Amino acid sequence: MKVIDLTHTIHSNMPVFPKTEPPVFKVSNTHKKDGFMETKLSMYSHTGTHIDAPRHMLSKGSSLDELSIDRYIGKSTVLDFSKLDKEYIEINDLSKYKEKIAKVEFIILKTGWSKYWGEKEYFLDFPSLSIEAANYLKEFNLKGIGIDTISIDKIDSESFVVHKILLSKDILIIENLTNLDNINSEYFILSILPLKTLDADGSPVRAVAIKNKEHGSFK
Amino acid sequence: MKVIDLTHTIHSNMPVFPKTEPPVFKVSNTHKKDGFMETKLSMYSHTGTHIDAPRHMLSKGSSLDELSIDRYIGKSTVLDFSKLDKEYIEINDLSKYKEKIAKVEFIILKTGWSKYWGEKEYFLDFPSLSIEAANYLKEFNLKGIGIDTISIDKIDSESFVVHKILLSKDILIIENLTNLDNINSEYFILSILPLKTLDADGSPVRAVAIKNKEHGSFK
Numbered sequence: 001m002k003v004i005d006l007t008h009t010i011h012s013n014m015p016v017f018p019k020t021e022p023p024v025f026k027v028s029n030t031h032k033k034d035g036f037m038e039t040k041l042s043m044y045s046h047t048g049t050h051i052d053a054p055r056h057m058l059s060k061g062s063s064l065d066e067l068s069i070d071r072y073i074g075k076s077t078v079l080d081f082s083k084l085d086k087e088y089i090e091i092n093d094l095s096k097y098k099e100k101i102a103k104v105e106f107i108i109l110k111t112g113w114s115k116y117w118g119e120k121e122y123f124l125d126f127p128s129l130s131i132e133a134a135n136y137l138k139e140f141n142l143k144g145i146g147i148d149t150i151s152i153d154k155i156d157s158e159s160f161v162v163h164k165i166l167l168s169k170d171i172l173i174i175e176n177l178t179n180l181d182n183i184n185s186e187y188f189i190l191s192i193l194p195l196k197t198l199d200a201d202g203s204p205v206r207a208v209a210i211k212n213k214e215h216g217s218f219k
Numbered sequence: 220m221k222v223i224d225l226t227h228t229i230h231s232n233m234p235v236f237p238k239t240e241p242p243v244f245k246v247s248n249t250h251k252k253d254g255f256m257e258t259k260l261s262m263y264s265h266t267g268t269h270i271d272a273p274r275h276m277l278s279k280g281s282s283l284d285e286l287s288i289d290r291y292i293g294k295s296t297v298l299d300f301s302k303l304d305k306e307y308i309e310i311n312d313l314s315k316y317k318e319k320i321a322k323v324e325f326i327i328l329k330t331g332w333s334k335y336w337g338e339k340e341y342f343l344d345f346p347s348l349s350i351e352a353a354n355y356l357k358e359f360n361l362k363g364i365g366i367d368t369i370s371i372d373k374i375d376s377e378s379f380v381v382h383k384i385l386l387s388k389d390i391l392i393i394e395n396l397t398n399l400d401n402i403n404s405e406y407f408i409l410s411i412l413p414l415k416t417l418d419a420d421g422s423p424v425r426a427v428a429i430k431n432k433e434h435g436s437f438k
Contacts, residue, residue, distance in 0.1 A: 001408075005288040011417035019253055025416065028263060031278050034238055035377055037420040038275070042261040044247060048415070056257070059250050069224040069427060158254055189220075191410065193425035196267070197244065198230035201256045206412035208288060212431065 004188075006146075006177045006207040007049040008117060015122055017150060020044045045202040051144070051192050052173040055201040057163045062170065064200035069193075071143050071172065074105030076190035076209070078183055081127060082112030088130040094137065101140050106174075106190045108146040114178040128154050134165040144172035144192065146207070148180055174207060183209050223407075225365075225396045225426040226268040227336060234341055236369060239263045264421040270363070270411050271392040274420040276382045281389065283419035288412075290362050290391065293324030295409035295428070297402055300346060301331030307349040313356065320359050325393075325409045327365040333397040347373050353384040363391035363411065365426070367399055393426060402428050 008014065016022050023043035031037055046052065051072075054061025079097050081089055089109060094101070101107055109129070116122040126149040129137070137145060145152065145166060152173050153162045166173055174192050189210040194203030227233065235241050242262035250256055265271065270291075273280025298316055300308055308328060313320070320326055328348070335341040345368040348356070356364060364371065364385060371392050372381045385392055393411050408429040413422030 001289070001292065003289045003292055005415070007415045009284060009415050009417055019248060020257060021259075023416075025418075029238065031276075035379060036276055036382075037278075038239060039264040039416075039418075039420055040240075040261065041264055041414075041416060042259065045258040045260055057250075057255055059256075065228060070220070070222045072425075073220065073222055073427075073429070160254060163255075191412065193410065193412065193427060195260075195414075195423055196224070196226045196228050196425055197242075197258075197260060198228055199244075199258075201258055204414055206291075206415055208292075208412060210292070 002211040004179065004182050004209040006179050006209060007205070008176055008178050010043065010048045010204060014048060015118060015150070016044065017046060020046065023047055043204065045200065047204045049174070049176045049178065049207050050202055050204045051194055052163065052167065052175070052202050053200055054167040054170055055199070057160050057167050061167055064194045064203055065196055065198055067170070072193045073189060073191045074143050075103070075187055076106035076108060077104045077187055078108045078110050078180055080110045082110050084111070084127055087127060089127055089133055090130045091133050091136045094133055104187065105143040106146060107142065108177060108180060108190070110180045111148055114148040114180065117178060123150060123155055126150070128152055129162045131161055131165070134162040138165055138169045138171060142171050144174055146174035146177050146190070148177045149175065151175060174205070177207055185211050221430040223398065223401050223428040225398050225428060226424070227395055227397050229262065229267045229423060233267060234337060234369070235263065236265060239265065242266055262423065264419065266423045268393070268395045268397065268426050269421055269423045270413055271382065271386065271394070271421050272419055273386040273389055276379055276386050280386055283413045283422055284415055284417055286389070291412045292408060292410045293362050294322070294406060295325035295327060296323045296406055297327045297329050297399055299329045301329050303330070303346055306346060308346055308352055309349045310352050310355045313352055323406065324362040325365060326361065327396060327399060327409070329399045330366065330368055333367040333399065336397060342369060342374050345369070345374070347371055348381045350380055350384070353381040357384055357388045357390060361390050363393055365393035365396050365409070367396045368394065370394060393424070396426055404430050
C-alpha cells in the first residue's frame, strides 16, 4: 500500500482564512512535572487542509458527525487545471472529463496554487469554480470536491455561492490540499476522515491518497 | 469498501485523562455576522480516541510529524480479552496468537471497557499490559497497538512503563478505541491518521477499520 500525504503542516505561523486566527499550541504537561508531555491545541475548525460540512454555510445543513463515515473515503481522481490561466474553471473545462468524473466519488481540482502556501500570492488570483460549473458538478454522484487553494469561491466572495451550491447537495469541500504533483495514478483512494467533534461545521483533516498495490489498482 | 468507525465523539462533557481538561468549543464565526460558521476548538493532544507519539513519554522520542505517513495505516487484527477477568494481559495470553500477531502491522487489544465510556467505571480496574507482555510485543514488527481503555498502563501509573517500552521502539499507542464489537473480520485495514500538527506529542484521530470487499479481503 502506498500512501501520499496531501496535507499542510499545522503550526502557529501558518496562513489562515481572513477573519479567523492561526492556531495556538501550548505545552500543558511536561515530562518533568507530570511524567508525560501533552499540548493544548487551539485552532479554528477550518484550519489548514480541512473539509467543510454543509453546516459551514447552511444553517440547516448537516454537521460532519451527522454524515455516514463512508462519505469520507472513496475513489478519486485529479483534474489538472494548473495551466488553465483564467479566473474560473468553467463547464467546458470540466465536460471533457465527464466520463472520468462519473467513475469517481471525489474529484480534486489541481490549480497549482499550493506552491504559494506561506506567501501573499496564496490569497490572490487563484482559479475558482464558476457558478455554472458548480451547478454542472452537483449533478454527478460525488461525495466531495477538493482543491489546492484557500477557498473554492473567490477570496472576496461574500455570498459563497459555489460553497452553497455544492454543500446543499451534501458534496463535501476539501480546501488547502497540497502535494498533488506526487499523485501519479489516474485513480486512487482519497481519505479525508474528519475529527469526530460534536456539531462539526468543518474539521482539519489528514488528507491522503492511497494506492493499494497488493490488491490491484483502482483503474 | 466497508468502513467501521472506532472513534468516540469529542464534546465538552467527555471523559478525559486525569490532570488534563475536557475540550472547549466556541462558535467564532456565524452565518449572520460573517456569512459562514466556524468554531474555535481547544483540546488536549490526547483527547478522546487518540494516538501517542514517542515524544509523549520520551523527551528525545519522535513527534508524529517526524514519522512516515504509512506508519498510520496497515493490516490489523483484534485480540479479544473481554473475558480475561484479570488485572494484566500477560505473555501467555498473547502467545497463543503469536502467528496472527506476526501477520499484521497493528493489533487491537479488546478489553470491553469502552462500554463504560462516560461512567466512573471507565477509569477503574481495566486490564492493561504487563511489563513482560509489553516486552514480548515489542519484538514483533508492529506499527502500533490499540486498546479500548483510557490508557495502556494502569490509571495510577507514575512511570508509564508499558508506554515507554512500546514507544521506545516507535510502536504507536492508540487509546480510547470503541465499537470493536462491530468488526467482524479477522483481518482489516486500520487507519489512525493524525492531524499534521508541528512537534505533535499525540493527536486525536478518526480511527476506522476498512474492509475492501471490491478487491478481496485481507485474510
